[in-house]
Amino acid sequence: MTAQRILICMHDFSRGGTERIALGLATAWVQAGRDVIIVAGSNDGGLRESLDRRVKVVKLDPPVRRGLFSRFRLAREIGWQLPKLQPDVIFLPGNFHAVLANGLREADARPVIALKISNPPLPQGVPFAKALFRKFTRAVDGFAAMNSGLARELEVLLPGRKIVTLHDPVYVRPMAETLRREAGRNILWIGRLEPQKDPLLALKTAQALGAPARLFMLGEGSLGEEVRLAIAKMKLTDRVHLVGHVGEIEPYLARSDALLITSRYEGGPAVAVEALAAGLPVVSTDCSFLLRDLLTRPQAGRLVASRKPGDLAAALEEVCAQPRVPDVLAALAAPFEPQACAKAYLDWFDSLVAHD
Numbered sequence: 001m002t003a004q005r006i007l008i009c010m011h012d013f014s015r016g017g018t019e020r021i022a023l024g025l026a027t028a029w030v031q032a033g034r035d036v037i038i039v040a041g042s043n044d045g046g047l048r049e050s051l052d053r054r055v056k057v058v059k060l061d062p063p064v065r066r067g068l069f070s071r072f073r074l075a076r077e078i079g080w081q082l083p084k085l086q087p088d089v090i091f092l093p094g095n096f097h098a099v100l101a102n103g104l105r106e107a108d109a110r111p112v113i114a115l116k117i118s119n120p121p122l123p124q125g126v127p128f129a130k131a132l133f134r135k136f137t138r139a140v141d142g143f144a145a146m147n148s149g150l151a152r153e154l155e156v157l158l159p160g161r162k163i164v165t166l167h168d169p170v171y172v173r174p175m176a177e178t179l180r181r182e183a184g185r186n187i188l189w190i191g192r193l194e195p196q197k198d199p200l201l202a203l204k205t206a207q208a209l210g211a212p213a214r215l216f217m218l219g220e221g222s223l224g225e226e227v228r229l230a231i232a233k234m235k236l237t238d239r240v241h242l243v244g245h246v247g248e249i250e251p252y253l254a255r256s257d258a259l260l261i262t263s264r265y266e267g268g269p270a271v272a273v274e275a276l277a278a279g280l281p282v283v284s285t286d287c288s289f290l291l292r293d294l295l296t297r298p299q300a301g302r303l304v305a306s307r308k309p310g311d312l313a314a315a316l317e318e319v320c321a322q323p324r325v326p327d328v329l330a331a332l333a334a335p336f337e338p339q340a341c342a343k344a345y346l347d348w349f350d351s352l353v354a355h356d
Contacts, residue, residue: 003349005035007087007111009078009100011066014045015220015245016192017270018094018118021168025093027052028169028342037085041065041074046245058085075100079107087111089349094118095267098136105139112352115140116166117150119267121157130157142352144345146268149289164348169338170273185213185320188256188280190249190271191263193221201262201285201307203230206240208313215240215260216252253278257320258301260312263287270336276300277333279326283315294332299325 006029008022026036030052037056041064051057058081064074078100082090090104092115101113115137122129134157137143142162145151151165187206191197199217206215217227217240224242231240246252249271253259259275261284268290272282276294282301284291295301299322302315 001350001354003034003089003112003346003353005037005085005087006089006091006349007082007085008036008038008091008093009074009097009104010038010093011041011064011071011074011097012044013040013047013051015047017168018096019045019047021270022091022093023047023051023055024169024171024338025342025345026055028338029346030054032342032346034346037087039078039081039085041070041077071097071099072103075103076107079104082108082111088353089114091349092116092140095121098133098140101137101139102135112141112349112356113139114142114144114349114352116144116146117154117267118146118168120150120265121153123265133157141356142348144348147288147290147293149292150267162352166344166348167336167341168268168270168273169341170270170277170333170336171338185209185258185316186256187213187215187258187260187316188218188252188275189215189260189262190218190252191261191269192219193217193223193227195223196264196266197221198262198264198285198307199223199227200230201309201312202260203227203234203236203240204309205260205262205312205316206236207234208309209316211239213239213316216243216256217241218243218246218249218252220245249274250278253280256280258283258316260316261285261287261291262307262312266290273333273336276329277336279324279329281319281322281324281329283312283319285312297328297332298322299328300332 029036039058041060060077064077090111090113095118121133143154144164144166148165154163189202193199259280259282266288275282286303286305301319304311304315
């Protein structure tokens with residue numbers, strides 16, 4: 001059987017990696033001849049305009065915006081839409097949307113529910129995390145882990161459940177030419193200015209690097225004002241450039257010497273694959289199983305076990321000093337080619353429908 005009609009549940013169109021990947025997959029699935037519908041709690045965020053027009057969007061009215069218990073309300077509101085939409089598969093594009101599963105199953109027992117695990121399933125510091133995760137995902141028919149490490153965690157946590165490993169697609173347009181880099185070290189940091197990404201550690205690392213290095217930070221978030229104040233307090237105004245959101249990251253990748261990731265945890269930071277695809281090495285905290293799978297060649301970068309700014313700075317110095325080998329780095333990113341990843345998801349959906 002074929003999963004002809006795919007329903008993607010999203011809270012909104014925020015500029016996070018989960019949402020961006022979901023929209024990219026939706027476009028590829030439409031191109032493959034499937035019917036794709038996105039049900040969104042609201043139009044909030046900036047990604048709606050980038051969506052392929054062939055993807056149908058159902059916006060809830062009144063809107064359901066993010067809040068403390070908004071996901072439970074979102075599940076109820078989407079559930080009322082299911083008899084009319086008649087999906088074969090309901091795709092939940094990340095951990096954040098996992099709590100929708102039980103409410104959707106209560107609303108309609110027919111569709112297969114597929115959940116992508118985009119971050120470690122058991123966040124640190126959450127009481128009764130194992131019990132809560134099992135409870136909220138009992139209605140899920142299949143789990144797609146973004147990397148082998150997450151898959152192993154799920155297999156231990158959920159014995160006997162259907163679990164596969166599927167890569168997220170990574171979209172990087174090749175640069176027509178290599179842009180000129182300024183003298184000194186040019187370090188790139190990309191992410192939401194949120195506690196998970198720890199942008200303040202990036203500032204401390206830039207301070208440890210010293211005067212020849214410049215740090216370009218792409219992204220927005222709730223810590224924006226705190227980051228700006230820290231830049232001034234640390235006297236980094238001449239060396240740290242808080243760029244904000246940009247439509248295209250490729251020019252910044254081309255002008256940089258290394259990508260710095262300072263996250264506390266990640267499921268699979270797509271930005272690391274994007275950097276490698278563009279020939280840019282990566283220095284990161286040990287925050288993701290995916291990075292352990294990716295950075296298998298010395299030329300690709302370094303994983304730093306500690307969260308000390310000096311250790312990250314030393315790794316950046318070492319990586320920036322070595323010769324660039326773009327072809328080697330691009331080969332590491334090859335498994336994340338968008339069309340292949342999208343097809344793998346469709347094959348998975350079809351298998352879930354066939355065995356339902």
